[in-house]
Amino acid sequence: MSSQYSKAGVNLKLARNVKANLPALLRRATRPEVLGRIGAFGGLFKARFPACREPVLVASMDGVGTKLRVAVEMGRHDTVGQDLVNHCCDDIAVMGADPLFFLDYMGTGKLEKEVFDGVIQGLAKACAEAGMALLGGETAQMPGIYAAGDYDLVGTIVGVVDRRKIIDGSKIETGDEVVGLASTGLHTNGYSLAREILFKQAGFKMTSRPSELEGESVGEALLRVHRNYHPLLASLRRKKVVLHGAAHITGGGFIENIERVLPRNALLRIDRSSWNVPPIFELIRRKGRVSEAEMYRVFNMGIGMVLVVPRASVERVRDEASAFGIESCLIGRVARGRREVMLS
């Protein structure tokens, strides 16, 4: 019996087959709070937070942007799943929260088993590493919205924080120091510009190895996995190291993201010469003749997260980062003034 629906581009049988592997893929990405089973209309998670006096859920939803196009062109689909999970972990970690569970959505032009498996493997790996349950997901075949090999990947994270431990930047004060934590690369931002410059203007291929990248190919450099800073932040919290503010450097770059957590009476100065910008950013800047201002607005420039800490905490924060294998740098300071982030 021929199916009209599959002629219209939607294959229900393939969708079922593709999902047959799910239980095995998800085995590690779970937690004791999860009830019920895969295939229910919703995922179930016990709302018990014994470690919190006044538990507050923290939720965020995000995608990985056009980093997906790099994954598609490289034919490598496990890293974007990790990017998505780690990005979301960082979004709630800056508020002081611990991740609980994650849901994913994949919209595709044409469902391909290999792609689906790769993506889910990456999601499950990163969820397991983050101590989080992959609670549910949706795969939508949408011919006419997505081209055949294309897809979009979206995730939602839900975590928890004790109300009095929420980090919201309100404690930031004059004299606080700004610690920059190293990113692994572009993380998940600025890919439309990076692709435009590296592939269209400079004419690189994914496999090109310009000397600036010291042996790494352009594709490899662009696919480096977004770093999850939550384990470091959770460890600092356990050790009662005080943080006044934290900002995840994502779309909008340094100024917009740090401004999100600055109180009215704080002017935060960042000294761009205080850290070495990794070669991939220099390559993009030079090949595209992009202004410095725009570079710091679009890219993380080597700093994936910014912590604002009282001077007394700086040493312990940097030691702890180092113990987690994360390079850190003093990149600025908070002065009295109107809410503003100044780069010099």
Added chain:
Amino acid sequence: MSSQYSKAGVNLKLARNVKANLPALLRRATRPEVLGRIGAFGGLFKARFPACREPVLVASMDGVGTKLRVAVEMGRHDTVGQDLVNHCCDDIAVMGADPLFFLDYMGTGKLEKEVFDGVIQGLAKACAEAGMALLGGETAQMPGIYAAGDYDLVGTIVGVVDRRKIIDGSKIETGDEVVGLASTGLHTNGYSLAREILFKQAGFKMTSRPSELEGESVGEALLRVHRNYHPLLASLRRKKVVLHGAAHITGGGFIENIERVLPRNALLRIDRSSWNVPPIFELIRRKGRVSEAEMYRVFNMGIGMVLVVPRASVERVRDEASAFGIESCLIGRVARGRREVMLS
């Protein structure tokens, strides 16, 4: 100063301007549990559930599928936001849960203020009607994944249910009756097939008014808003009317969705002649010469939700549905047998 990033198709300034209206749009879609403010890295929601002895979070993520293409071609963007919210409400309502908060993601080729405003208005309206907070969202400009006027729309719902009140179908037993609740139209499923048949094969336009639709245009019939059955289910729960199982008829149709909640020893028979299939489905079936089996696999055929209830509850369930303006019908019964849904 010309921006390279905007030449690459991503306009950060437009993104900021588009979002300037958000506080006004979201004013009604909130709840007392919401803390913090728009613009933080994550949305905050107090995890206090005084009405539940053992609270369990229920989460689901979904899109609206290629119904979006109809919205884009009709130039009408507020209804798909409502579709998304109501669809998600139904996914957790069938498990016995009440909605708490919602997050949305919009991936676009080119961000357009009018589209964004329409979508958010629809989301906020439906969230407010559902008594749910619109806690966060993300808008991603992804040239190279989406065509200029296209977008995908994804939502995540988080709700809560008291553990002993979870509806999971395990209580379904021989002799239970099956109540079908009327849908408003296609809801959010089968649009790829419907579009293929109505526009490509039958040659209709959005504005065509075939006599079968009794004055409604094809576009209007296709854009009808997904019904939210949660208020009805919540009312039944308050009145202590017993439900043994509930299934949201979405992708996969009658058989797959009802099987999701059937226990092993239950065979559920549905009599297709027990309700009148609305004209839009008949039109699709006839124009596309689609088999009956496929129609019931792809579309809801006029039944958006199926409730499995003990015979003693049938009257009260149907009266209550009627009080909520929802037509209902006895469409089948549960017999002894191996887990199966039979349509005859």
